[in-house]
Every structure is written in structure tokens, then in C-alpha cells.
Amino acid sequence: MSYAIxxxxxxxxxxxxxxxxxxxxxVKWGSVHALxxxxxxxxxxxxxxxxxxxxxTSGEIWVDGKHVQMHDPRDAIRLGIGMVHQHFMLVEPLTVTENVILGAEPTLGTSINYATARKRVAELIKQFNFDLDPDDKIEDLPVGLQQKVEILKTLYRGARILILDEPTAVLTPGETKELFDFLKNNYAKSGNSVIFIxxxxxxxxxxxxxxxxxxxxxxxGSIPTQGATPETIARMMVGRDVVLRVDKAPPRPGEVALEVRGVTVVGENKKNLVHNVSFNVRSGEIVGIAGVEGNGQSQLVEAITGLLRPTSGEIRYLGKALSRPDAAKVTAAGVSHIPEDRNERGLVLEMSTQENLILGEQRSKDFCGPLGLLKLDVIERNAHELAQKYDVRPRSASLPAGRYSGGNAQKLIVAREMRKNPKILVASQPTRGVDIGAIEFIHKQIVDARDQGLAVLLVSADLGEVMNLSDRILVMFEGEVVGEVSAAEATEERLGLMMAGVRPEAKTA
Ligand SMILES: Nc1ncnc2c1ncn2[C@@H]1O[C@H](COP(=O)(O)OP(=O)(O)O)[C@@H](O)[C@H]1O
Ligand SMILES: [Mg+2]
Incomplete structure (x- = not known):
């Protein structure tokens, strides 16, 4: 029997x-092979x-039983291989058809027979049941459909082996479901192969x-999916047992550390981005905020961390309100912040590890001498200590932050923010794009700090993460907190309804 690849x-x-x-x-024919x-x-x-x-550098590639040489993608395409990259390579102002035939125009004759191409594209759309029109403009399509156009490009060139590199990173759950349906029940089922990363x-x-x-x-190793569990795969990936569920003792909440009272943030077009939000976070507890992204969570976090002034309402840190709060004052009040976008707010990518690990503290007496001179030896030692403690790889004080993988970059931020010994931690999407070994590590750091009395506000679009870590869960929808549940009462269905705007009262009424 010959293999696809x-x-x-x-x-x-x-x-x-x-x-x-x-x-x-x-890779077998007619199968989806995950890498x-x-x-x-x-x-x-x-x-x-x-x-x-x-x-x-060395090694052999066999396609459908034949030893082949690849010199450029044209060789691969000729062999029936197609690839969809994480970043699409579409021309936005052009139509679906124009994009599909780009680079595959008939080489014989002088003009492209557009009508024939369009007809073929329409046939493929029908055959594979894509929700596309050959004349749609790329710029008008949502991401999920743009990805379908990328797939269509490969199908038009006769791909029988489709490689998708992290295709779901950009998709909503609904779009992911549609993609899976196509790959599994349509494409692979008719004898083609998929390599899915x-x-x-x-x-x-x-x-x-x-x-x-x-x-x-x-x-x-390669294993059949039948019989595999998340644990078995995680162990193979990481090389040791990985705790996918967070083990934690019951919380012992103390004093109120963070108090949010009637906070409203009005946006540019007079729309309330955050509307009259009130809640407390006590020391020693993790309060999670769940919600589909874009429902005001980001603005709420910015208000709490001093990055924006709320239009009305009050925020108290350890019982104190700040006059004219800004990020520096909020930090001085004992708040650490793991920002949602580590590349924009969390790290300065061109700067070294050791510089990133003192960001915001360049002038603190830990790192800065009386004459304003940086204590370079202390700064370097700090980097080595934190890299060791937080298992940042590679261990280096001088590597630019932009050179770390996502998980290690995130560990740098967590290390820096925890070193400040905060009383309150605001963690936004703390493990987005992070690999599972690092997720486990970061979760454990957060739970350990909570057990030491830290008040944690966790904001995450990952419902599993919120349910796993939080002691209490608030759900935000269109700027408001629509409900609160304890960790014990939280089920995916219940939270899912609230995330769609259904208030718990409305449900039971
Ligand atoms: N063009 C390149 N030059 C040098 N190193 C590279 C290049 N491409 C990838 N690497 C390195 O090879 C390793 C594997 O990278 P990659 O294949 O992108 O991993 P993955 O897709 O599994 O995240 C990484 O250490 C990466 O930094
Ligand atoms: Mg990759």
C-alpha cells in the first residue's frame, strides 16, 4: 500500500x-493526520x-509511493500537495475567482479564460459546500471564508494532500466547526489526505x-486518535506528565483588595463600552471574568490598571481610591498586570531579557542607585534568578525578548509582575498562544500566589481556563456583568448562555 506522504x-x-x-x-490516504x-x-x-x-538537509520525501525531489512549491503543487499558511496570501481588492486563479493562469495562449475559470471555481464551491460566491471580494469576507478561499486555491490546482498550519488560530468556534466538517466529512472522506497542525x-x-x-x-511517535486522551498526547508533547486540570485547595478569602463600584467607560461614539460594573475581589481568591472577546473586558481591565480613566464610577485598591490614577500610581498601589497583548504592552521586543524584567521599575531603588545609575550587576543577576525560577528557556539575560517563543515570553512577563510582590494581580488572557507546558506552569504560579493571599482578577476568553482557575466567575456581555456563579455552580452551558447575554434570572423566571 502506498502512503500519501x-x-x-x-x-x-x-x-x-x-x-x-x-x-x-x-500519512495515509483518506485520513486526517494531526501533527x-x-x-x-x-x-x-x-x-x-x-x-x-x-x-x-538530508532525508527523503515519498509522495504516493514515489521518491520525489522538491525544489520549490511548484513541484509540490504538481504532486498534488496544497498548503494553507497561518497568514493568508490573498489579494484583498480582488474577487474569489481572481485570487484562486492567480499564479495558475493557463500558460498556453495569451489571455486568461476568465469565464472558464469562474465556472470551475463555482463548481468547486458547490462540490465542497463552501459558503462562497466566485464574485465575492476578499476584503468583504470574514476570516473563516478567506481561509476557505485559500483552500479553494489548492483545490483548483488539484490538491489531494492538504497541509494546514495552525488553521484554527484565527477562527471562531463556529468557523472551526465548519472547517472540520469540510476536512473530515468531505475532503478526507473522498480519499484525500490532510495534515493538520x-x-x-x-x-x-x-x-x-x-x-x-x-x-x-x-x-x-504516531498513534491512532481512537483511544488517545489529552493526557497521553500532552505527555508525548512535553516529555512528562502534565496536569491539565488545575489542582487547588478551596480559597480562603480575606479582606476586599479590589473594589470596583459602578464603573462606566463611554467610548468614542458615545457607546458604553463598560456599563455600571461593580464587583469585589478579596485577597486569597481568584475571580474570573468570562465572556466573548470584545464585550468590554479590555476596557474594564484598562480602567482597573490605570491605562484609561473611567467615565464614572470608582475603583479602590486595598481600600484606597487614587486621585488622577495612572498606570504608575496603580502599580505603586500594589497592582501587577499581565496584559492581554504581550507584544504591545507586555514586552519591548528589541530590548534584552534583563531590561524587560525591570520594565517599569528602572527607577526603583532595587535597580537604580542614588545618582540615577542603573545597578547593572543587580539587573543581570535578577534576570538570571527569574529565568531560573520561572523556567524561561533559553536561559539568557541578554537575548532580545522578541526571540522567545510565546510560552517563554509570557513566563518573562509573569516573572516580572510577580517579583513586584503585588497585592492584586490583574491577569488578562495569561496563557493565550502559550504551549501546554507553560500553561500548566503559569496556572500553578497564579494559584500559589492566591494561596499566599494574592487577590487575582482573571480575564480570559478561554472558558476552560476561567472555569479551571476561578473561585467565582462573572460573565460580561455588552459591557455589563450579566451574572455571577461560584466555581462549583459553573457549567459550560450555564456560562455559555450568559455569554450570549441571557441573564440568569431570565432563565429561571
Ligand atoms: N529560517 C529559520 N532560520 C533559523 N531558525 C529557524 C528558521 N525557521 C525555524 N527556525 C527554528 O527552528 C525551530 C523550529 O521552528 P518551527 O518549525 O517554526 O516550530 P513550530 O512550527 O513547531 O512552532 C525553532 O527553534 C525555530 O526558531
Ligand atoms: Mg509553526
């Missing part, structure tokens, strides 16, 4: 890293080799027939 001992050596180390893998591994494991590199975007375990379990795991550039 067979890799034999693929090795890819970059100047500084061995990105793929003797990887062998077989998983933590950030930096070597997944994208391997796929670029299969797609002819970069040469392997992800590090979201529940997705991998849902979509795939077989799972291959790579870690540090090495193939750890």
Missing part, C-alpha cells in the same frame, strides 16, 4: 538549531520541506484519525 529521516539544520532531527512519518508539538518543536519547518519551500489537544482529538507528536525536532 512518507517522510524518511528528514533532518533540517539551521545555523543555530537542529529544527528537524531524523523525522520519519507516514502536534509545542511552539518551536519543528512542525512548520517540516511542512515547509514537504511543500518545497525550503530544502531538507495544532497544539490544541481537544481539536486534534476531534478532527484527526492519527496523531504524530514531535518534540525538540524529534519524532516522538
Amino acid at each position: 512518507e517522510l524518511r529521516g528528514i533532518t533540517k539544520r539551521f545555523p543555530l538549531v537542529l529544527a528537524n532531527d531524523n523525522i520519519s512519518m507516514r 502536534v508539538g509545542e511552539n518551536g518543536a519543528g512542525k512548520s519547518t517540516l511542512m515547509k520541506i514537504i511543500y518545497g519551500m525550503q530544502p531538507a 495544532s497544539h490544541k489537544l481537544h481539536e486534534v482529538l476531534e478532527i484527526s484519525d492519527e496523531i504524530s507528536v514531535i518534540r525538540d525536532g524529534k519524532m516522538i
Whole structure:
């Protein structure tokens, strides 16, 4: 029997890293084969080799039983391989048809037979049941449909093997469901093959027939999805047992640490972004805010952390209100902030690890001498200590922050914010885009700090994370808190209804 793809001992050596180390893998026809591994494991590199975007240092690629040579993507396309990248390569002002035929125009004759192409595109749309029109403009389409256009491009070129590199990172749950339906029940079912890259375990379990795991550039193994569990895959990915559920003792809430009273934030077009929100967070408890992104959570966090002034309402930190609050005053009041966008607010990517680890504290007496001179030796030692304690890899005081993987970059922020010994922690999307080993670590840091008496406000669009970590959960919808439940009462259904704006009273009435 021939395989759609067979890799034999693929090795890819970059100047500084061995990105793929003797990887062998077989992808069956008519199946969805998931490739998983933590950030930096070597997944994208391997796929670029299969797609002819970069040469392997050594090893063989076999496609449908034949040993092949890839020089560029045209070779791959000729062999029936298509790839959808994480960042789309579409031309926004052009139509679906124009994008699909771009680069695949008939080479014989002088003019492109647009009508024929359009007809073919329409047929494919019908065959694969995409919610697209050949004449739609790309710029008018939501992300999920733009991705379908990328897929359509490969289908138009006759792809029988489709590679998707982290395709769901940009999709809503509904769009993901549609994509999965196409891949599994339509594309693979009719005999084609899919290589699906992800590090979201529940997705991998849902979509795939077989799972291959790579870690540090090495193939750890391939297993059938049937019978696999999140734990087994996580263990293969990380190389040890991973606690996917957060283990925590019951909370011992103390004094009110953070008090939010009637906070309203009015936006540019007079719309209330946050409307009359009130709640407390006590020391020693984690209060989670759940909600679909864009329902005022970001503005609420900005108000609490001093990044924006609420239009009305009051915020008290350890019992004190601040006059003319700003980020520095809020920090001085004992608040640490893990911002939702680590690349914009959390880190200065060009700056070194040690500089990033004292951001906001350059003038504190820990790091700055009486004459305003930075204590460089202390700053460097601080970096080494924190990198060790928070398991930041690689361990380096001088590496620019932009060179870390997502998980390690996030650990840097957590390390810096926890070092301040805060009384209140505002954690926004603390593990977004972070690999599971680092998620486990960050969750444990937050729970440990809560057990030491920290008041934690957790804001996350990841419902699983909110349910796992929080002692109490508030749900935001269109700027308001529509309900509160204890961790014990929280179910996905209950929170899901509130996230859609259904108030708990309305449900029971
Ligand atoms: N063009 C390149 N030059 C040097 N190193 C690279 C290049 N591309 C990837 N790497 C390195 O190879 C390793 C694997 O990267 P990648 O294949 O992107 O991982 P993944 O997709 O699993 O997150 C990483 O250490 C990455 O920094
Ligand atoms: Mg990748």
C-alpha cells in the first residue's frame, strides 16, 4: 500500500538549531493526520520541506509511493500537495475567482479564460459546500471564508494532500466547526489526505484519525486518535506528565483588595463600552471574568490598571481610591498586570531579557542607585534568578525578548509582575498562544500566589481556563456583568448562555 506522504529521516539544520532531527512519518490516504508539538518543536519547518519551500538537509520525501525531489512549491503543487499558511496570501481588492486563479493562469495562449475559470471555481464551491460566491471580494469576507478561499486555491490546482498550519488560530468556534466538517466529512472522506497542525489537544482529538507528536525536532511517535486522551498526547508533547486540570485547595478569602463600584467607560461614539460594573475581589481568591472577546473586558481591565480613566464610577485598591490614577500610581498601589497583548504592552521586543524584567521599575531603588545609575550587576543577576525560577528557556539575560517563543515570553512577563510582590494581580488572557507546558506552569504560579493571599482578577476568553482557575466567575456581555456563579455552580452551558447575554434570572423566571 502506498502512503500519501512518507517522510524518511528528514533532518533540517539551521545555523543555530537542529529544527528537524531524523523525522520519519507516514500519512495515509483518506485520513486526517494531526501533527502536534509545542511552539518551536519543528512542525512548520517540516511542512515547509514537504511543500518545497525550503530544502531538507538530508532525508527523503515519498509522495504516493514515489521518491520525489522538491525544489520549490511548484513541484509540490504538481504532486498534488496544497498548503494553507497561518497568514493568508490573498489579494484583498480582488474577487474569489481572481485570487484562486492567480499564479495558475493557463500558460498556453495569451489571455486568461476568465469565464472558464469562474465556472470551475463555482463548481468547486458547490462540490465542497463552501459558503462562497466566485464574485465575492476578499476584503468583504470574514476570516473563516478567506481561509476557505485559500483552500479553494489548492483545490483548483488539484490538491489531494492538504497541509494546514495552525488553521484554527484565527477562527471562531463556529468557523472551526465548519472547517472540520469540510476536512473530515468531505475532503478526507473522498480519499484525500490532510495534515493538520495544532497544539490544541481537544481539536486534534476531534478532527484527526492519527496523531504524530514531535518534540525538540524529534519524532516522538504516531498513534491512532481512537483511544488517545489529552493526557497521553500532552505527555508525548512535553516529555512528562502534565496536569491539565488545575489542582487547588478551596480559597480562603480575606479582606476586599479590589473594589470596583459602578464603573462606566463611554467610548468614542458615545457607546458604553463598560456599563455600571461593580464587583469585589478579596485577597486569597481568584475571580474570573468570562465572556466573548470584545464585550468590554479590555476596557474594564484598562480602567482597573490605570491605562484609561473611567467615565464614572470608582475603583479602590486595598481600600484606597487614587486621585488622577495612572498606570504608575496603580502599580505603586500594589497592582501587577499581565496584559492581554504581550507584544504591545507586555514586552519591548528589541530590548534584552534583563531590561524587560525591570520594565517599569528602572527607577526603583532595587535597580537604580542614588545618582540615577542603573545597578547593572543587580539587573543581570535578577534576570538570571527569574529565568531560573520561572523556567524561561533559553536561559539568557541578554537575548532580545522578541526571540522567545510565546510560552517563554509570557513566563518573562509573569516573572516580572510577580517579583513586584503585588497585592492584586490583574491577569488578562495569561496563557493565550502559550504551549501546554507553560500553561500548566503559569496556572500553578497564579494559584500559589492566591494561596499566599494574592487577590487575582482573571480575564480570559478561554472558558476552560476561567472555569479551571476561578473561585467565582462573572460573565460580561455588552459591557455589563450579566451574572455571577461560584466555581462549583459553573457549567459550560450555564456560562455559555450568559455569554450570549441571557441573564440568569431570565432563565429561571
Ligand atoms: N529560517 C529559520 N532560520 C533559523 N531558525 C529557524 C528558521 N525557521 C525555524 N527556525 C527554528 O527552528 C525551530 C523550529 O521552528 P518551527 O518549525 O517554526 O516550530 P513550530 O512550527 O513547531 O512552532 C525553532 O527553534 C525555530 O526558531
Ligand atoms: Mg509553526
